[in-house]
Amino acid sequence: MGIEVQNVSKTFRSFKALKDVSLKVEDGELITLLGPSGSGKTTLLRIIAGLELPDDDNKGSVLFSGEDVAKKHVRDRQVGFVFQHYALFKHMSVFDNIAFGLRVRPKHERPSKQAIADKVTSLLKLIQLEQFATRFPSQLSGGQRQRVALARALAIEPRVLLLDEPFGALDAKVRQGLRTWLRRLHDEVHVTTILVTHDQEEALEVADRVVVMNQSKIEQVGTPEEVFHKPASEFVIDFLGNVNVFKGRLESGRAHFDSLAMDVPGLAHAPTGNANVYIRPHDLEIDRTKIGSQSLAANIERINPAGAHAKLTLLGVDGNEIQVDLPFERFTALNLKQGELVYVSPRKVHVFAPEYMI
Amino acid sequence: MSPLQETQRLKNQTTLPNTVQTTVLKPTAKFIDLLSSLVPGFLITLAVGFMTLFLVLPLAVIFIEAFKLGIVEYFKSFQDPSAWHAIKLTLIATGISLPLNLVFGIAAAWAIAKFEFVGKSVLITLIDLPFAVSPIISGLIFVLMFGLQGWFGAWLAERDLQIIFAVPGIVLATIFVTFPFVARELIPLMQEQGSDEEQAAISLGATGWQSFYYITLPNIKWAVLYGVILCNARAMGEFGAVSVVSGHIRGKTNTVPLHIEILYNEYNVVAAFAMASLLALMGLVTLALKTFLEWKVQQDRNTTLEPTLAEVH
Ligand SMILES: Nc1ncnc2c1ncn2[C@@H]1O[C@H](COP(=O)(O)OP(=O)(O)OP(=O)(O)O)[C@@H](O)[C@H]1O
Ligand SMILES: [Mg+2]
Numbered sequence: 001m002g003i004e005v006q007n008v009s010k011t012f013r014s015f016k017a018l019k020d021v022s023l024k025v026e027d028g029e030l031i032t033l034l035g036p037s038g039s040g041k042t043t044l045l046r047i048i049a050g051l052e053l054p055d056d057d058n059k060g061s062v063l064f065s066g067e068d069v070a071k072k073h074v075r076d077r078q079v080g081f082v083f084q085h086y087a088l089f090k091h092m093s094v095f096d097n098i099a100f101g102l103r104v105r106p107k108h109e110r111p112s113k114q115a116i117a118d119k120v121t122s123l124l125k126l127i128q129l130e131q132f133a134t135r136f137p138s139q140l141s142g143g144q145r146q147r148v149a150l151a152r153a154l155a156i157e158p159r160v161l162l163l164d165e166p167f168g169a170l171d172a173k174v175r176q177g178l179r180t181w182l183r184r185l186h187d188e189v190h191v192t193t194i195l196v197t198h199d200q201e202e203a204l205e206v207a208d209r210v211v212v213m214n215q216s217k218i219e220q221v222g223t224p225e226e227v228f229h230k231p232a233s234e235f236v237i238d239f240l241g242n243v244n245v246f247k248g249r250l251e252s253g254r255a256h257f258d259s260l261a262m263d264v265p266g267l268a269h270a271p272t273g274n275a276n277v278y279i280r281p282h283d284l285e286i287d288r289t290k291i292g293s294q295s296l297a298a299n300i301e302r303i304n305p306a307g308a309h310a311k312l313t314l315l316g317v318d319g320n321e322i323q324v325d326l327p328f329e330r331f332t333a334l335n336l337k338q339g340e341l342v343y344v345s346p347r348k349v350h351v352f353a354p355e356y357m358i
Numbered sequence: 359m360s361p362l363q364e365t366q367r368l369k370n371q372t373t374l375p376n377t378v379q380t381t382v383l384k385p386t387a388k389f390i391d392l393l394s395s396l397v398p399g400f401l402i403t404l405a406v407g408f409m410t411l412f413l414v415l416p417l418a419v420i421f422i423e424a425f426k427l428g429i430v431e432y433f434k435s436f437q438d439p440s441a442w443h444a445i446k447l448t449l450i451a452t453g454i455s456l457p458l459n460l461v462f463g464i465a466a467a468w469a470i471a472k473f474e475f476v477g478k479s480v481l482i483t484l485i486d487l488p489f490a491v492s493p494i495i496s497g498l499i500f501v502l503m504f505g506l507q508g509w510f511g512a513w514l515a516e517r518d519l520q521i522i523f524a525v526p527g528i529v530l531a532t533i534f535v536t537f538p539f540v541a542r543e544l545i546p547l548m549q550e551q552g553s554d555e556e557q558a559a560i561s562l563g564a565t566g567w568q569s570f571y572y573i574t575l576p577n578i579k580w581a582v583l584y585g586v587i588l589c590n591a592r593a594m595g596e597f598g599a600v601s602v603v604s605g606h607i608r609g610k611t612n613t614v615p616l617h618i619e620i621l622y623n624e625y626n627v628v629a630a631f632a633m634a635s636l637l638a639l640m641g642l643v644t645l646a647l648k649t650f651l652e653w654k655v656q657q658d659r660n661t662t663l664e665p666t667l668a669e670v671h
Contacts, residue, residue, distance in 0.1 A: 051557055074560050081561040087554035091576045101562035104572070156562055 035213030080153030435632035444617035463540025471548030497602025523605030540585035580654035
């Protein structure tokens, strides 16, 4: 089922938690909502679920498969909502938790006891917790609780699955495991899914499309590739991973920063003015000798060779700190040492002219 | 310099040379050790002595006095019809006010803990009102409203309805004094538990009533019982407010505590203490139940799920 959010705003007392947000989610898609704390992710999710009502400004609406659900109560929307802190029923066993949504149905819609048991058993198998049916939530690990919460939401065969930072409270390794598991699950059941996270790695890894939010607004919507390689704003490039920022100037389509000047095709007609130049650490090349004019002299301050990339911190002659990620083979081939003078040259830059953008 | 300031100055002077004092005390460190081992013992003795004198002894006296003339006399006290009537009235007043305050308490706590609304702080303050005002004043409020000279007095008299100096007044006064107990016990617990579980239930298709019955109630049941126990103890033992509205009509508007007072004033010591022994017994049972429930409520609190960092198996 496709979801459409149109011009939705949400005000808490005087605080605007959502400002005129519009978003379209295709049927069967897995979307991640990514953004810093307080950017309105949970609020948007709760409005879609019907746990919160959008501002009554005659503009905002939420559509499920093209149908306005404003009048529909949460319980009739058939959404599977997984809460940030699980919200498992702690006085019920795992089995009863998962069965809850089926048991509370009105008599004529309620499946038989046997059908419920079968359904729960198959879900337990799906979340790989078959032998835990009689346990209580307090006797489960965090990752297990999370999977129970997911199974409970899936039991009602929701038309849409809404997950609010489902892996937020777990450690890195467990998150990784659950993430891959969730992606595989989604490929199997294909229910439209919106997942909230403030972990950019998670967002980029599992999503068909990523929605980047900041300060109650949507900054960019796109595939993981698009938001990473073609960030629409300074916020997006800054939020998605490490990045070096240089203050520079834009003059007739060329960006000048430090001692470099580069053509910026996208901003060819922008007026002359200040510009910020963003370069990802892995888009910088290092050499011992100066090649051409497009390189900056810098001293190697620190080297962290642990990992697939060697992470280098350089100090430019202008006093700029520059982060560089070098493939490990390249790093060993160059045999770089701390304190050495080297030349860095950018392969790819992102230029934003603040005055022009807005 | 005034004499007061002078003494203050002297005091300051005497306490100033701190270092000197410690060096003087150093050789007596053993004495301090001895003292610190004696102090706890002393304090415990003091506390136990105090409790014996003011709590255990009176309790014992009640039973000793009640049984002074033997077990036959003791049970004879209850054969007096007015004693029976007092017990019945107390049970009626408690029996009506308890369920009402149970419903009210849960409703109020639910509203306060799970919803935001205008006038919430006013409601919280109002719940505490019966704790804040003296029971006598509580009683007088009802006399002021429903008494013959009161606001609704004439209106009630016209219709031949009597509230003050009658059973309805006693019930009203009891409800009023006991209404904070259930709500007060539930509000902090329900606030702590939040409404996540209820929201989850609703999103899974439960109705408001189902979510209350299957989710909220099991989470608060021990706290509810705890509140009910305290409410019950107070309802049965209430003297002040009930005394004002009852009129002390023997065999008609006397509750157990009021009846005890009358018997005592008539020097009918055995009967008075026999009745008192009932209240004391109920107090002891309350205490035992209360201790048990406190433990249960604490368990409910402890099982609030904290995210763990354990591995996926
Ligand atoms: N019920 C509420 N009353 C008042 N303000 C609220 C309420 N719910 C959310 N807000 C405010 O709205 C803003 C957005 O909140 P929201 O929970 O949507 O953020 P979020 O993006 O989910 O953040 P996080 O990553 O920390 O969960 C926050 O500033 C928050 O304080
Ligand atoms: Mg949130």
